[in-house]
Amino acid sequence: MSNTAYQVKQATYDLFKTKRSYFTEEHEMFRTSLRKFIDKEVAPHLEEWEENQYTPREVFTKMGEQGFLATQVDPAYGGLGLDFGFNLILGEEAHRIGGGIVGASLHSTITVPYLETYGTEEQKKKYLPKFVSGEIITGVAMTEPGTGSDLASIRTSAVRDGEHYVINGQKTFISNGLNAELFFVVVKTDPNAVPAHKGVSVIIVERGTPGFSNGRKLKKLGQRSWDTTELIFEDVRVPVSNLLGEEGKGFRILMDKLAQERISAANSAYIVAEEMLKSTIAYVKQRTAFGKPISSFQNTQFEIAEMATEMSLARSFLNDIISRHMKGEKIDTEVSMAKAFVPEMVKRIAARCLQLHGGYGFMEEYPIARRYRDIPVLAIGGGTTEIMKTIIAKNLGM
Structure with a gap:
């Protein structure tokens, strides 16, 4: 596998030179700095990390030291108080190269906001x-293991015992499962609640808590250097003060942040498409067959033209919903459409x-092979395509 996936060289990062009004000069300075970090600390090691199916934990520490993590956090708690655009850039550049540092985007854009919005003052300071x-x-x-999109049917339980909850259960497909030190664990605090989602809560559990352990490190089709594991909870006792928000409000907490997660997922998927198309254009221009470049064949030109057109339309739609989200508009239907x-x-x-790469596309030395493996999960995580269609239909009154 070649790290040219990140360096197919980007005179511009936007294939269509589309102006994105929500990005300012400060955003682009952040992007430039992040790219330099990735060129130095990630790109030279990505092939090794993919082979090892793990990204070293110290990479995330370095990202934090240089100000790339959770930039939206209020300065009162050590953050920079920046807008969603900076997290969007973190997600774009993480997916542009791919691999384990995508976990930094999950941390900053999806999980940290749970605590920012619903945490107590004590939890925030800590x-x-x-x-x-x-x-x-x-x-x-x-x-x-037995539930996917049906969150209300989870079986991991948290039983109140005085000033503690006792947690028992198992989780799977947990991103950052090895590298994370803290998890927002979705549990059932009331198994008899009607409807069932009203019995769901979220509890903070730190690594090292007795009874909390990792299960298997999961082998995946793609995104191999992004650690994904099982988590096991066996009579794990945590203080009641570790409850996030109110008991029984976990479903609402999780749903509240899904719009931002889905926007980020759709936008990041687009970035991967952009990288694939750029590398493919470069390839067909230099690869020859029957004495001339593949790029001169009409079929190749039509394929490229059709992909570029679809992407340009997607980019315009994404630009619209990102801008509206950053203005605070409620756009659940449009977000589901994008996802x-x-x-x-x-x-x-x-x-x-x-x-279009022919036989070389099947070879690991070309980045398209890894991209082909990495991309399918973006149609699953954060809500499957089928769940998105269900939401769209419901919001249309069906």
């Missing part, structure tokens, strides 16, 4: 500065780009 510095990386423990459409589009683009 944890937020360490989230920003990279001393603590976070994950969310939601999915279980349903863009990752599926990118899966099609991955297959088409691989085909």
Whole structure:
């Protein structure tokens, strides 16, 4: 595998030179700094990390030291108080190279905001500065072996015992499962609640708590250097003060941040498509067949033109919903549309780009092979395509 996936060289990062009004000069300075970090600390090691199926924990500490993590956190808790655009850039550049540092985007954009919004003052003072510095990386423990999108059916229990909760259960597909020191664990505090989602709560559990351990390190089709594991809870006792928000309000807490997660996922998927198309254009220009570049064949030109058109339309739609989200508008239907459409589009683009590489597309030395493996999960995580379509239909009155 070649790290040219990040360095196919980007005279501009936007294939279509689309102006994104929500990005300022400060945003682009942040991007430039982050790119320099990735060029130095990530790109030279990515092949090794993919082989080892693990990104070293110290990478995240370095990111925190240089101010790349949880930039939105209030300065009162050690953050920079910056807007969503900075987290968007973190997600873009992490997905542009791919690999384990995508976990930094999950930490900053998805999990840390849970505590910012619903944490007590004591919890914020205790944890937020360490989230920003990279001393603590976070994950969310939601999915279980027997449940996927049906969050209300989770079986991991948290039983009140005086001033503690006793947690028992198992989680799977947990991103940052090895590197994170703190998890927002989704539990059932009332198994008899009607409807069932009213019995769901979120509890903070730190690594090292007795009874809390990792299960298997999961082997995946793609995104191999992003650590994903099982988590096991056996009579894990945590203080009642570790409850996030109110008991029985866990479902609402999780749903509240899903719009931002889904926007980030759709936008990041688009970035991967952009990288695949750029590398494919570069390849077909230099690869020859029958005495001339593949790029001169009409079929190649039509394939590239069609992919570029789809992507340009997706970029315009994403620009609109990102701008509206940053203005505080409620756009659940449009966000679900983006999450349903863009990752599926990118899966099609991955297959088409691989085909244009011919036999070389099947070889690990070309970045398209890894991209082809990495992209499918973006249509699953944060809500599957099918769940997104269900939401869209419901919001249309069906």
